Amino acid sequence: MTSPFIPSSYPDLSPISGVTLAAANCGIRYKDRPDLLVAQFCDGTTVAGVFTTSLTASAPVEACRQSLKSGKAGALVVNSGNSNAFTGKHGVASVLRITEAAATSFGRKPTEIFTASTGVIGEKLPDEKITSALGTLSFSDNAWSDAARAIMTTDTYPKMATRSATIGGKIVTINGIAKGSGMIAPDMATMLAFVFTDAAIAHPQLQSMLAAANEKTFNCISVDGDTSTSDTLLLFATGKAGNAAGDCNDFQRALTELLHELALHVVRDGEGAEKFVTITVTGAEHARAARTIGMSIANSPLVKTALAASDANWGRIVMAVGKAGQKADRDALAIKIGGVSVARNGEADPAYKESMIAAHMQGREIHIEVDVGIGSGSATIYTCDLTHRYIDINGSYRT
Amino acid sequence: MTSPFIPSSYPDLSPISGVTLAAANCGIRYKDRPDLLVAQFCDGTTVAGVFTTSLTASAPVEACRQSLKSGKAGALVVNSGNSNAFTGKHGVASVLRITEAAATSFGRKPTEIFTASTGVIGEKLPDEKITSALGTLSFSDNAWSDAARAIMTTDTYPKMATRSATIGGKIVTINGIAKGSGMIAPDMATMLAFVFTDAAIAHPQLQSMLAAANEKTFNCISVDGDTSTSDTLLLFATGKAGNAAGDCNDFQRALTELLHELALHVVRDGEGAEKFVTITVTGAEHARAARTIGMSIANSPLVKTALAASDANWGRIVMAVGKAGQKADRDALAIKIGGVSVARNGEADPAYKESMIAAHMQGREIHIEVDVGIGSGSATIYTCDLTHRYIDINGSYRT
Numbered sequence: 177m178t179s180p181f182i183p184s185s186y187p188d189l190s191p192i193s194g195v196t197l198a199a200a201n202c203g204i205r206y207k208d209r210p211d212l213l214v215a216q217f218c219d220g221t222t223v224a225g226v227f228t229t230s231l232t233a234s235a236p237v238e239a240c241r242q243s244l245k246s247g248k249a250g251a252l253v254v255n256s257g258n259s260n261a262f263t264g265k266h267g268v269a270s271v272l273r274i275t276e277a278a279a280t281s282f283g284r285k286p287t288e289i290f291t292a293s294t295g296v297i298g299e300k301l302p303d304e305k306i307t308s309a310l311g312t313l314s315f316s317d318n319a320w321s322d323a324a325r326a327i328m329t330t331d332t333y334p335k336m337a338t339r340s341a342t343i344g345g346k347i348v349t350i351n352g353i354a355k356g357s358g359m360i361a362p363d364m365a366t367m368l369a370f371v372f373t374d375a376a377i378a379h380p381q382l383q384s385m386l387a388a389a390n391e392k393t394f395n396c397i398s399v400d401g402d403t404s405t406s407d408t409l410l411l412f413a414t415g416k417a418g419n420a421a422g423d424c425n426d427f428q429r430a431l432t433e434l435l436h437e438l439a440l441h442v443v444r445d446g447e448g449a450e451k452f453v454t455i456t457v458t459g460a461e462h463a464r465a466a467r468t469i470g471m472s473i474a475n476s477p478l479v480k481t482a483l484a485a486s487d488a489n490w491g492r493i494v495m496a497v498g499k500a501g502q503k504a505d506r507d508a509l510a511i512k513i514g515g516v517s518v519a520r521n522g523e524a525d526p527a528y529k530e531s532m533i534a535a536h537m538q539g540r541e542i543h544i545e546v547d548v549g550i551g552s553g554s555a556t557i558y559t560c561d562l563t564h565r566y567i568d569i570n571g572s573y574r575t
Numbered sequence: 576m577t578s579p580f581i582p583s584s585y586p587d588l589s590p591i592s593g594v595t596l597a598a599a600n601c602g603i604r605y606k607d608r609p610d611l612l613v614a615q616f617c618d619g620t621t622v623a624g625v626f627t628t629s630l631t632a633s634a635p636v637e638a639c640r641q642s643l644k645s646g647k648a649g650a651l652v653v654n655s656g657n658s659n660a661f662t663g664k665h666g667v668a669s670v671l672r673i674t675e676a677a678a679t680s681f682g683r684k685p686t687e688i689f690t691a692s693t694g695v696i697g698e699k700l701p702d703e704k705i706t707s708a709l710g711t712l713s714f715s716d717n718a719w720s721d722a723a724r725a726i727m728t729t730d731t732y733p734k735m736a737t738r739s740a741t742i743g744g745k746i747v748t749i750n751g752i753a754k755g756s757g758m759i760a761p762d763m764a765t766m767l768a769f770v771f772t773d774a775a776i777a778h779p780q781l782q783s784m785l786a787a788a789n790e791k792t793f794n795c796i797s798v799d800g801d802t803s804t805s806d807t808l809l810l811f812a813t814g815k816a817g818n819a820a821g822d823c824n825d826f827q828r829a830l831t832e833l834l835h836e837l838a839l840h841v842v843r844d845g846e847g848a849e850k851f852v853t854i855t856v857t858g859a860e861h862a863r864a865a866r867t868i869g870m871s872i873a874n875s876p877l878v879k880t881a882l883a884a885s886d887a888n889w890g891r892i893v894m895a896v897g898k899a900g901q902k903a904d905r906d907a908l909a910i911k912i913g914g915v916s917v918a919r920n921g922e923a924d925p926a927y928k929e930s931m932i933a934a935h936m937q938g939r940e941i942h943i944e945v946d947v948g949i950g951s952g953s954a955t956i957y958t959c960d961l962t963h964r965y966i967d968i969n970g971s972y973r974t
Contacts, residue, residue: 232897232905262893264906264922297890298923405897477876477961481969491696494661498631498804506631507663523663524697562876564963570880 177565178332180540181444181452189338189351191317193374194218194414198313199322202305205257205295210326212306214313215252215372216282221414223249223290224383226390228407234261236291237406239271243287247379249412250284252370253291253306256329256355260293260301261405270303277307292368292408294329294355324353327368330569331355335441341375341430344422348375350430354438356445367394369409369438375427376415385428386411393435396467397558398474399446409435443558448565451483453542453558460553465502469548470557472500480562486537488530490518497548508549515543576964577731579939580843580851588737588750590716592773593617593813597712598721601704604656604694609725611705613712614651614771615681620813622648622689623782625789627806633660635690636805638670642686646778648811649683651769652690652705653726655754659692659700660804669702676706691767691807693728693754723752726767729968730754734840740774740829743821747774749829753837766793768808768837774826775814784827785810792834795866796842796957797873808834842957847965850882852941852958859952864901868947869956871899879961885936887929889917896947907948914942 194217199210225244227237253274260267275289282289293301324334335354340347356367377385390409411431444452455473460466473479473496482489490511497504507522514536517525536542593616598609624643626636652673659666674688681688692700723733734753739746755766776784789808810830843851854872859865872878872895881888889910896903906921913935916924935941 228897229900230894230897231900231903232893232908262890262905262908262918262922264920266922297893298918405894477965478969481966484966485969491658491661494631494696495629495804498627498629501628501630504630506661509631509661519661519697521663523661523665524699562966564966566876567880567883567961567963567966570877570884 179445180450182333186321186334187336187338189320189336190349192349192351192372192414193416194221195372195412196315196317197319197323198315199319199326200309200313202255202309204255204302204305210322211256212309213254213323213326214310215323215370216315217249217251217412218414218416221249221412222247222377222379222382224379224386224411226387226409228405230405232262232405234259234293234406235263235267235271236260236293237408239275240290240292240408240410243290246287248288249290250288251278251282252410252412253278253289254293254327254368254370255306256294256327258293258295258299258301259297259406261297263298263300266300270301273303274306277310281310290410292406294327294368294406297405320351320353327353327355329355330447331445333445335438335445337434337437339430339434341427343375343419343424343427346417346419348373348417348419348427350434352434352438354442356442367407367442369394369435371411371431371434373411373413374415374417375413376417376419376421377413377424377427378421381424382411382413385424385431388428389432389435392432393439396556397439397443398471399443399449399560440558443560446560447569448563449560450563451540451542451561453483453544453560455544455546455557455559456554457546457548457557458554459547459549459551461503461551462553463555464553466553466555467557468502469497469500469504469546470555472496473544473546474557474559477562483542484561484563488513488518488533488537493544493546494519497546503550505549510547510549512545513537513543578844579849581732585720585733586735586737588719588735589748591748591750591771591813592815593620594771594811595714595716596718596722597714598718598725599708599712601654601708603654603701603704609721610655611708612653612722612725613709614722614769615714616648616650616811617813617815620648620811621646621776621778621781623778623785623810625786625808627804629804631661631804633658633692633805634662634666634670635659635692636807638674639689639691639807639809642689645686647687648689649687650677650681650689651809651811652677652688653767653769654692654705655726655728656694657692657698657700658694658696658805660696662697662699665699669700672702673705676709680709689809691805693726693767693805696804719750719752726752726754728754729846730844732844734837734844736833736836738829738833740826742774742818742823742826745816745818747772747816747818747826749833751833751837753841755841766806766841768793768834770810770830770833772810772812773814773816774812775816775818775820776812776823776826777820780823781810781812784823784830788827788831788834791831792838795955796838797870839957842959845959846968847962848959849962850939850941850960852882852943852960854943854945854956854958855953856945856947856956857953858946858948858950860902860950861952862954863952865952865954866956867901868896868899868903868945869954871895872943872945873956873958876961882941883960883962887912887917887932887936892943892945893918896945902949904948909946909948911944912942
C-alpha cells in the first residue's frame with residue numbers, strides 16, 4: 177500500500193557535472209528492483225556529512241566519520257536490504273572490503289570511498305555481492321530516478337529534489353535523493369540522504385552549511401521517535417561549476433530548501449501515515465526548547481492516535497507540553513488547531529466549539545500551533561499520525 | 576474488552592482502623608458505576624505524597640502539594656471522568672469549593688482535605704455534583720472493592736493490594752488501590768494510587784519512605800511513555816495500630832512490595848496490552864543510566880510493535896540502547912530473550928536461532944535482558960506491547 181501523499185509527478189533532475197551514477201540489483205535482499213547505488217565523482221570533489229547520534233552506530237557510519245576528515249570524495253557506494261549494523265568485526269571487515277574494491281575499480285584511495293547501508297540490523301552483509309557487481313556497472317549522468325529507487329526500503333515512493341543557486345555570479349545546481357519512512361526505523365528505516373552539487377566549496381564551509389541546513393530540516397521531523405543506527409546525510413560538491421569562492425548565502429538558502437523538501441517527503445511517506453502534521457511552537461525559552469516541546473507533541477502516542485482518529489483531543493497536547501521538561505507557563509498556554517483558537521490563558525477558549533475544526537481534523541494536513549508563553553524561541557516540527565498500518569508494517573517487516 | 580491479565584480473584588482487604596470509605600455515582604461522566612470515592616481519617620492521621628513532574632499539572636495536584644506541607648489528613652475526595660486539568664481559574668475554584676464543602680461536612684480544616692481527579696483534560700469539572708453528594712454518602716470500613724472501582728477510567732479491572740509489616744513488635748496493615756492504564760510513564764504514570772495504613776509514622780519519615788518505594792515501583796513502569804498531568808500517589812497513616820516509633824525497615828519492605836504489586840497491575844491493564852514485558856538492564860554506568868536505557872527500550876514504538884507481533888526483532892533493542900544517550904559499549908553489548916543469548920560481543924550470538932525463542936515470543940510474558948558492558952548499574956522496567964487495540968482505545972476515548 178502506497179502513501180496517500182505519493183506525488184503525482186517527480187521533479188526532473190539535470191546532470192551535475194562531475195557526477196556519474198549507476199544503479200543495479202545485486203541480490204542482497206530485494207529482487208526485481210535496484211538495491212545498489214554507486215556514484216563516482218571527479219577529482220577535487222569535496223564532501224560534508226552528518227550522521228546518527230546513536231551510540232550503537234553501524235560500521236559504515238563509523239567508516240564515513242573517519243573518511244570525512246580528509247574532506248575529499250571519489251565515490252559513494254550504497255546498498256539497501258541490510259544495514260550492516262551490530263555486525264561486530266565482520267561488519268568492519270565488510271566495509272573495508274567494499275571501500276578497497278571500489279578504490280581499485282575507480283582508481284581512488286580507500287579513504288575517498290563513502291559507503292552507507294540500510295536494512296535489517298544484526299545480519300552479516302554479503303559484501304561479495306556488492307564487490308563483484310562493481311565491475312559490471314554502467315554509469316550515466318542522468319540515472320537520478322534509479323538512484324533514488326535503489327536506496328529505498330519500506331519507502332513507498334522515491335524521494336528527489338533539485339534547486340539552483342548563485343555563487344559569485346555563477347549558477348550552481350544541487351540535486352538530492354533520500355530514503356526513510358521512519359526518520360528512524362531501524363531495521364529498515366534509516367534515513368539516508370545524498371546531495372550532489374557542481375558548486376566549488378571547500379570542505380570546512382560545506383560542512384558548516386550542511387550542519388546548519390540539517391538542523392532546520394531533517395532534525396525537525398519525526399515519524400516514530402526512534403533513532404536509527406545508520407542515519408547518514410552526505411553532500412558532495414564537484415566544483416565543476418567553476419564558481420570563485422564567494423558569498424554562499426544563496427547556496428545556503430537553496431540547500432536548506434532542498435533538504436526541507438526531502439525531509440517532508442520522508443514524513444509524508446512515514447510508515448502508515450494517513451495525515452501530515454505541522455506543529456509550530458512559539459513563546460519558548462529558546463529555539464532548542466521549542467524544538468524539544470514540538471518533538472514531545474510529535475512523538476506522543478496519545479497525540480498521534482487521536483490525530484489518526486481525527487479527534488481534536490487538545491488535552492493531550494497540553495499533556496505533551498507538560499512532559500517535555502522545558503519551561504512553559506501553564507496559565508498562558510495557547511493552542512490553535514487549523515488556525516482556530518481552542519485554548520488560551522490556560523483553559524479552553526470560551527468561543528471554541530469542536531464543530532469549528534471538525535473538517536480540518538478530517539483532512540490530510542493538520543496544523544497545530546502552540547504558544548507556551550515564556551519567551552521568543554520557536555520551532556516547526558513535521559510528523560505524521562500513528563495508525564493501524566504502522567503496527568502492521570512493523571509487526572510483519574521481517575517475515 | 577478486558578485485559579488478558581485480569582486476575583482470577585482479588586485480594587481481600589481488611590479494615591484499616593481509622594479509615595472509613597464511601598463510593599457513589601455522582602454522574603460526572605459515567606453511569607451505573609461509582610465515580611466518586613471519599614475516605615475519612617481519624618484525628619492524628621499523617622500523610623505523604625508524590626506527584627507528577629508535569630509542568631502542566633492539574634489544579635488538584637497543585638492543591639495537594641500545598642496541603643501536604645502540614646502533613647495532616649482528614650479526608651480524601653477522588654472523582655473519575657474529568658481530570659480538572661488545564662481548566663484555569665475555574666479549576667482552582669472547583670478544588671476550593673470541594674475542599675471547603677468536605678471540610679464542613681467532616682468537621683476538618685480545608686487544608687486537611689486531599690483531592691484527586693482523573694479523566695478528560697480541559698473540561699470544567701461539575702464540582703457541584705461532588706459537593707452535593709458529600710452529605711448523602713454512607714461510610715463503612717470495608718468498601719475497598721467499590722473504592723478501587725470508583726477511581727477507574729479506561730481500566731478494565733480494579734487494582735488492590737494488601738500487606739502487613741511489623742514496627743516495634745506491633746503488626747500494622749497496609750492497603751492500597753490504584754488506577755491507570757494509559758498515559759503511563761516515569762515520574763508517576765497516569766495514575767492514581769492511594770495507600771492506607773494503621774501504622775503510626777510521622778510525616779517526614781512517611782514521606783521519605785513513600786518516595787523511596789515509588790522510585791523502585793511506579794517510576795519503573797511505562798505503558799506509552801506519556802506523562803499525565805494528574806499522577807498522584809498518597810499514603811495515609813492513621814496511627815491506630817499504636818506502635819511506638821521504631822525501626823521501619825519491615826514497613827519499607829512491605830510498602831515497596833505493595834506498590835510493586837499495584838504498579839504491575841497498571842502495566843498488565845495497559846491500554847491494549849497483550850503481553851507483559853520485563854526488561855532488565857545491567858552493566859550500566861549507574862542505576863539511573865540503566866533505568867533510562869530500560870525506558871528507551873520500553874517506550875520504543877518499534878520494539879513494542881515487534882513484541883505485539885511476537886517477532887524476536889532484537890536489532891530494535893540495539894537501536895533503543897543506542898538512542899538512549901547513556902554510555903554503552905556497542906562491542907560488549909549482550910542481549911538475552913527468554914533466557915536465551917541472542918547477541919553478545921556486539922553481534923548476533925553464533926549459536927542463536929530464532930526457533931530457540933519462538934515459543935517464548937508467542938507467550939504472554941516476555942523477558943528481555945540487556946547488558947551494556949560499562950559498569951555495575953542495573954534496573955528492571957515493566958511495560959507492555961503496542962497493539963491495534965491501543966490505537967482503537969485512544970482514537971475513540973472521548974466519543
